[in-house]
Amino acid sequence: MELRHLRYFIAVAEELHFGRAAIRLQISQPPLSQQIKQLETELGLLLFSRTRQRVDLTAAGKSFLKNAYSIMNLIDQACEEAKRVDRGESGQLILAFTGAIAFDLLPTILRAYQEVYPNISIILKQMTTAEQIKSFQKNAIHVGLVVMPVTSESLNIELLHEEPFIVVLPKTHHLAQQKGKINLANLVNERFIMTPRNSGEGYYDSIISLCQSAGFSPKKTQEAEELHTVVSFVASGMGIAILPSSIQFVKNDDIVYFPLQHNFQTYNTGVAWSKTEVSPVVHSFISFLRESIIPDCSRQILIN
């Protein structure tokens, strides 16, 4: 059986007249008769009852017609769906992200993206930058939102969003009463709460380098995997932290935020994807970020 047989069958079933069906199909009547007969022979039954006065569908023909329509529809759908997937408009996107962007950048991205690409189902996975790099090796994620800088032979990485660092102090801290910006040099004797370097070098190295530029090495105390855990530790009075400014979306009455004086270093979030990536969904997502998200992110989140 070929689709030709189904197309011809549908035409005859709708016209109930071989001659008219042949005209509609732009072929002559005899080959149409032959093709229908071929189909009937293959099925081992008659699809039409032919008399001179009229051609009629048999019971089996009626059943077959219903299914023939379904088949034709399914074929159309299959073609359209393949085209959508090819254009990156349909499919699945496994997106990893670090906890730091869960409150502002990620929701902004998702909202804007799903509006343009409603047929893509995004599977979100929260993990540290280091975990994301491992996941890329296992092909477990398509795109990762990472803390920069990241160096990897096998990944493409582009800057997505930058924001200033801020100082987070417990409300009871002696510096918490002052107004304006805090000079980093004043924090030389503080205990710093940080994330472990092996869960992401970007943030860790930024803080170290910030302190180096102010002339000291930070004294480390408790480590926490996620930035909002760092905030909790500060709130409990275990130390202070320097964090990206969007951490202010985590509300906590026991802490206060301050901008940093003389700070030109930023907390940079990047987008990473495999250099061997071929999925159109991934490329359409990256293109979308370039066009719709990155330009907006010149707007930086500042303390008001």
Add this chain to the structure above:
Amino acid sequence: MELRHLRYFIAVAEELHFGRAAIRLQISQPPLSQQIKQLETELGLLLFSRTRQRVDLTAAGKSFLKNAYSIMNLIDQACEEAKRVDRGESGQLILAFTGAIAFDLLPTILRAYQEVYPNISIILKQMTTAEQIKSFQKNAIHVGLVVMPVTSESLNIELLHEEPFIVVLPKTHHLAQQKGKINLANLVNERFIMTPRNSGEGYYDSIISLCQSAGFSPKKTQEAEELHTVVSFVASGMGIAILPSSIQFVKNDDIVYFPLQHNFQTYNTGVAWSKTEVSPVVHSFISFLRESIIPDCSRQILIN
């Protein structure tokens, strides 16, 4: 697009190797490459990513493969369903029946039939024999279970089931005390409750002829369309009735049943279908009745 394209695509997608797929399809490799390229051109996208080391499905190819399987399955199902319909094993049967058989014969038929033909959906319509004959003219029913005899140019009619007549008396009737059979001649002065002749001649004429053979014409009183309504009228003391013995399945404490003396006439139920009927379901149903129901119906329902 032709089904050939889908078959070839599935083979290549499963083998991920044009050469092996060609062997499986029993064609040589070049035409396979050509057909796949045709399909890709028609879809306007690549289904496979080809490198020397390996052929791989693209994202669009994966989507299309899933749908290609569905299409192939649907085609198989369409063929099988058409064959079942052609063999009369699947489809719809609109079956009309008279009220008299609703309690015994009809359930017996339905139970046995649905066991052998579970894929046929039976639509039941209760109507008098006369209504059934009209419905046949309107092509509104496929098969009718009628009270015989019925004469019709356009219908086939076969005897399905015969049962004796019995006398139904109100409990308070003066003959209700006796034992054994009742002699029809004793009913000469009774008022008979009957169905109107124009809702079915078979039953009406049988009763008239029974009485004629006993030497009298029955005095008629109230008429009722359905036999169980006749029973109700007898129960309320409005008269007596002669009814097919299966009416005993209608339980009523206010009446008593008696066999008839010297009675060789039976109440005959027949099966009717159009002489122009072509539906295999109808023919398989008639064959089923001939083979499974009619032989059993030598067993007649008698008063115990």
Add this chain to the structure above:
DNA sequence: TAAAAATACTCCATAGGTATTTTAT
């Protein structure tokens, strides 16, 4: 370089055309 897909061409099977017959009213 070698394995595999693509290309070039050739051939023939068969879809489709033309002419005619059969069929049923």
Add this chain to the structure above:
DNA sequence: ATAAAATACCTATGGAGTATTTTTA
């Protein structure tokens, strides 16, 4: 007698084969 489908036969498109080239790891 006639309208319509089936049959007979012919034509030619394009699917499939063989030989060869291109590709890329």
